[in-house]
Amino acid sequence: MRKVLIVDLLAERKALGKLGVRKMIEYLPGHEILLWAPHTDERLNYGFGRVVQRPESVDLIVITGSRKNVTQWENEWMQELSLLVQRTNTPLLGICFGHQIICHALGGKVTRAEKPSEFITDISINKQTRQAVFLHQEFVIESGEMDVIASSEHAPIAVCRHPTKPIFTVQFHPEADEEVINLGFESGEMDGLNASDFESGKERWNFGHMLEEIDYNVE
Template identity: 35%
Template sequence: MYIKLGTEPGGIVILVVDNAVEGGYMAGEVARLLPGDDVRMYNYPNGDDDPSLEDVDGVVIGGSGAGVYDEPDQPWITRQKEFVEAVIDEEIPLLGICFGHQLVNEVLGGTVVNSGESRNYLVEASLAEIPLFEGVRNVVPVLHSDIVTEPGEGMEVVGTADYNRYFATRHHERPIWTVQYHPEFTPEIRPEYSDSWDESEYSFEASTATRTLENFSQCCQQRTSVSD
């Protein structure tokens, strides 16, 4: 089922894929922070079918407590891989976040492994000067242990961290971007993750990661305007 958060005839439609297996706040925050005339959510792990791409101008693949290698125990991951392939084939702008970053790269032939270390704090990253990162400072929040160790075919590195060379990627031809960090993680929802969140030397005051979502929405808008 879709949850429509706002509608304006003729505006852009962005679909947020919620991958929370047992509930969570992340995808809801993505939807809340995304500028858009019609933002929809679809929970994949608990959905009975695949979401429609009809009239969709952009797709965000959100994070998950599952790993891309959990496919045998999480059959929804197999369906979502096919869904991602469809999004890519139709050249719909696509943003992968954390699990989404890993899934998109794996779909394109990349490799994802468990690093053996859980990172739940603010880190410093080096981000390329591309439209997706306009106004995004180099301090971003992460919550993960899995990392991309080999990007997918056609994906180029646009962001690195001291522990991961493939921290953010984009496709050299198609409108595909992926980030390991969580642009939707803000101080407002940090209390919900008090048991897992660790403080670091950085402060949220130095982070403008949410701009990533605004910039992606703008990319969708520009692409829609060109196609019209």
């Protein structure tokens, strides 16, 4: 059985944490799910996956969003995560904070806006335009080794790909569908978005599209 390591940096949250991870692993049938939350000792009981205290050898790594910030560096676990990014040859995906810390670890720079951004907008990748959910305050201003392939309002470096390694990162949240947004609103984890902000009939970026971008075969 193949394995995926979810670097689960919202393990204490209901919407983009527990439910968001569930949305992602729907695209990974037949994988053992490893959950690593180096930023906290307190996490929700997901009812799925295997909690690990250290990274293990896996077939795919996903770094999620976080309420932590690259510009407010927490040395031990962020340094460990940066070293993982720098040393791994395993296919690697980064979402929001994951996008930021991967770029930072590979020589880029991250800055912090005065106010957080919560919005839905169109993003074009490889001539495919789909809706994407942005929930962030920090953003990448220099991508380091990563090539920039898309930008957006409040995120000039919104999507990156490594030129030689299977690394792909996005500032937006492909796991955030109507169910996630509604739960975020109900739980108080989000307040600037409404599921009705999605434009009806228009395709949306999801986690499956990220897997396609690194040619990851889920079968």
